[in-house]
Structures are given as C-alpha cells and as structure tokens.
Amino acid sequence: MRGFVDLHSHWVSAIDDGARNLPDSIALLTALRGAGFDTVVATPHMRPGLFDNTEADLRRAYEATCKALAGTPGLPELLLSSEHFFDDIVFQRLIDGKALPYPGGHAALVEFPTRAFPARVANRFSDLMRKKIRPVLAHPERYEPVWSDASVVEPLLDCGALLLLDVAALAGKYGRAPRRAADELLERNYYYAACSDAHKASDVAEVTAGIKILFDRIGKEEAMFLLSEGPRTILDGTVES
Numbered sequence: 138m139r140g141f142v143d144l145h146s147h148w149v150s151a152i153d154d155g156a157r158n159l160p161d162s163i164a165l166l167t168a169l170r171g172a173g174f175d176t177v178v179a180t181p182h183m184r185p186g187l188f189d190n191t192e193a194d195l196r197r198a199y200e201a202t203c204k205a206l207a208g209t210p211g212l213p214e215l216l217l218s219s220e221h222f223f224d225d226i227v228f229q230r231l232i233d234g235k236a237l238p239y240p241g242g243h244a245a246l247v248e249f250p251t252r253a254f255p256a257r258v259a260n261r262f263s264d265l266m267r268k269k270i271r272p273v274l275a276h277p278e279r280y281e282p283v284w285s286d287a288s289v290v291e292p293l294l295d296c297g298a299l300l301l302l303d304v305a306a307l308a309g310k311y312g313r314a315p316r317r318a319a320d321e322l323l324e325r326n327y328y329y330a331a332c333s334d335a336h337k338a339s340d341v342a343e344v345t346a347g348i349k350i351l352f353d354r355i356g357k358e359e360a361m362f363l364l365s366e367g368p369r370t371i372l373d374g375t376v377e378s
C-alpha cells in the first residue's frame with residue numbers, strides 16, 4: 138500500500154513558525170514518517186508583514202535544510218512549496234510566476250485570514266485557474282465564515298478550488314468550532330485531500346489521532362483518497378473537475 142502524502146507542513150529549519158533548527162526538522166519528519174506519510178511537502182509561510190519570505194528565500198532555506206539532512210535515515214521523500222497568504226501582494230506573485238506552487242506547477246496552497254474571506258476571492262481563484270494553477274485552500278475548517286455556514290465554500294469549489302483538511306482539527310486541536318466545521322465539510326464531501334499542517338514533532342500525536350478518526354468516520358477507501366490518491370493527483374495535475 139502506498140503511503141500518505143502530506144501537502145502541508147512546516148519542517149524547513151528557521152524560516153517560519155515551524156522547525157526552529159535541524160534537530161526540530163529531523164524530529165518532525167521522523168514523526169510524520171511514523172504516522173504514515175512517505176512524501177512530505179514543505180509549505181513554509183509566505184505572508185507579507187509576518188513571514189516576509191520571497192520565493193528565493195524559501196528555496197534557499199529548503200536547500201540548506203535538505204543539505205543538512207543528507208544521509209539521515211528513515212526520512213520521507215521531501216518536496217517544496219509554500220503556504221501563500223492570499224493578500225494582494227501574494228496573489229500578484231502567484232499570477233506573475235514569483236510564488237511557489239506545488240511541484241509540477243499545477244496547484245498552489247493558499248490560506249485566508251481567519252475572520253473573513255478575501256475580497257473578490259472567486260474572481261481571483263478564476264484568474265489562477267486561467268493560469269493553470271488550481272487553488273488548494275488550507276484548513277477551511279478554521280475560517281469563521283465556514284463555522285456558521287459551510288456553503289460559503291461553494292463558490293470556491295465552483296471555481297475549481299480544492300479543500301485541504303487539517304486532520305488534527307478532527308481531534309479537536311483548534312477547538313470545538315473548527316472540529317464541527319470539519320465534520321460538516323466531511324459530511325458534505327467537500328474535502329479533496331487531507332494533511333498534517335504540523336509545525337513540530339509534538340503536533341503529530343493529534344495528527345495521528347485525526348487520521349484514526351478520519352478512517353473511522355468515512356471508511357478506508359475514502360480516507361486513503363484524502364491522504365494518498367487525492368494529494369498525488371494534485372501533484373501530478375490529474376485532478377478531475
């Protein structure tokens with residue numbers, strides 16, 4: 138059986154609020170491998186004002202971490218992308234080819250502010266789709282508009298966006314409202330893939346608990362799609378819309 142593919146994690150050393158140093162990176166990657174992920178995409182933050190990382194900064198940090206990891210046994214396959222905060226600046230970078238879509242260039246991970254969806258977001262997602270970059274929305278269950286009405290994501294799904302579950306939400310890592318929203322989005326079959334969004338090795342206990350809940354809730358076949366086949370189609374550009 139093929140392992141899981143993690144499309145969202147923060148294991149690159151000293152570039153955002155994830156791994157602080159090489160031992161942190163090794164501990165996190167080893168824990169994710171132990172949880173069943175045999176491919177782990179680094180998605181360090183690109184968020185102006187908070188994590189002022191350019192594409193070049195992230196590539197440099199990734200290369201440095203990979204170089205330092207060389208020869209470490211028991212690691213998953215490693216890839217690089219970014220978690221793009223969807224403001225005007227980062228949107229323009231995505232349009233201009235100055236961001237970090239997933240390897241293969243078919244899709245990009247985006248995150249929203251917690252309180253409200255960005256203005257004209259459906260138009261902007263359509264602009265990305267015209268550029269052949271499919272938006273993958275990070276942790277929709279954490280956004281307040283989704284808590285009161287899960288159907289607010291429907292215009293985004295209509296554009297071709299994919300929803301990426303943070304499995305730890307199912308285990309209650311972020312509290313009751315995100316857990317309920319995750320339940321609702323699962324019930325509606327709105328998720329296309331599931332990830333860890335792990336920042337440190339100790340996060341992986343709740344990731345493992347969330348994976349177990351996911352298998353119990355939707356069954357092995359659907360859970361394996363969210364954790365393995367779905368992410369693979371995002372990477373190889375074979376998502377069916």
Ligand SMILES: [Fe+2]
Pocket residue numbers: 145146147220275334
């Ligand atoms: Fe993240």
